[in-house]
Amino acid sequence: DGGITQSPKYLFRKEGQNVTLSCEQNLNHDAMYWYRQDPGQGLRLIYYSQIVNDFQKGDIAEGYSVSREKKESFPLTVTSAQKNPTAFYLCASSARTLTDTQYFGPGTRLTVL
Amino acid sequence: GDSVTQMEGPVTLSEEAFLTINCTYTATGYPSLFWYVQYPGEGLQLLLKATKADDKGSNKGFEATYRKETTSFHLEKGSVQVSDSAVYFCALSVLEESSYKLIFGSGTRLLVRP
Numbered sequence: 001d002g003g004i005t006q007s008p009k010y011l012f013r014k015e016g017q018n019v020t021l022s023c024e025q026n027l028n029h030d031a032m033y034w035y036r037q038d039p040g041q042g043l044r045l046i047y048y049s050q051i052v053n054d055f056q057k058g059d060i061a062e063g064y065s066v067s068r069e070k071k072e073s074f075p076l077t078v079t080s081a082q083k084n085p086t087a088f089y090l091c092a093s094s095a096r097t098l099t100d101t102q103y104f105g106p107g108t109r110l111t112v113l
Numbered sequence: 114g115d116s117v118t119q120m121e122g123p124v125t126l127s128e129e130a131f132l133t134i135n136c137t138y139t140a141t142g143y144p145s146l147f148w149y150v151q152y153p154g155e156g157l158q159l160l161l162k163a164t165k166a167d168d169k170g171s172n173k174g175f176e177a178t179y180r181k182e183t184t185s186f187h188l189e190k191g192s193v194q195v196s197d198s199a200v201y202f203c204a205l206s207v208l209e210e211s212s213y214k215l216i217f218g219s220g221t222r223l224l225v226r227p
Contacts, residue, residue, distance in 0.1 A: 006156075031212065042117075042202060042217035043157075050212050058214075090156055100145050100206040100213035104156040 003027065004105035006091050011110045013078070013085070021076045021108045023091035029103075031096035032074035036060060037088040037107075046089075049074055050096055078110060086112045115140045119203050119218035126225050132190040134221045136177075136203035139184065144205040146170075146179055146186040147215070151200045160188075160201070198225045 004025045013019045025032065031050050035043040045058030049068040063082025068074055074093075078085045088109050092102040120135040138146065145164045149157040161170030166181035175190045186203060203218040 004156075033215075040219070042219045043215075045214060048212065048214070056210070056212070092157075094213065096212065100208075100215075101147070101159060101162060102213075102215055103159065104149075106156045107154075109154075
């Protein structure tokens with residue numbers, strides 16, 4: 001089945017530690033995105049990537065980093081510089097050149113202890 | 114800048130009631146409009162979309178019409194079920210630097226009681 005997978009579903013981190021969230025897609029989509037969702041709020045864009053080895057900052061990139069070494073994978077690292085990292089993180093992808101519709105993974109809930 | 118405004122929730126309805134969730138937008142140009150649904154603890158699922166004025170998107174009994182004159186994209190369903198309980202997000206798509214980006218409303222929680 002084609003889709004987007006994110007792992008792990010729940011992640012706990014101590015303050016001061018970096019942590020990496022995984023996102024993989026087998027939809028052959030060019031573009032991939034990372035969003036952050038806080039309780040009772042909409043989604044805010046962290047980073048996005050249109051093609052391999054290229055990515056751009058979104059609206060709230062500070063304290064986060066990404067890489068795009070393969071088309072299928074777009075991991076997000078939450079660094080210790082992120083002041084308030086506890087949130088629900090969603091990955092999405094789209095066939096950039098064909099449509100603007102984005103499809104989402106199941107999400108990772110990160111809690112900083 | 115571009116933005117999306119949704120009615121605040123929660124919206125609480127009895128089963129088989131009529132649903133309307135209001136969504137208005139501000140945008141330059143002619144964005145595509147979307148409704149996504151999020152069930153508890155899950156990611157977002159695309160519910161429906163419309164790409165130009167007067168288009169009607171529909172799926173699973175839900176409908177929304179792209180109204181350019183009122184800059185609205187209200188979500189409707191004639192008869193809701195308990196299983197429709199979820200958070201609904203309205204979004205618009207903007208093209209920036211050759212890449213599409215979604216701008217989301219804050220979401221509206223729907224609770225349907227038996």
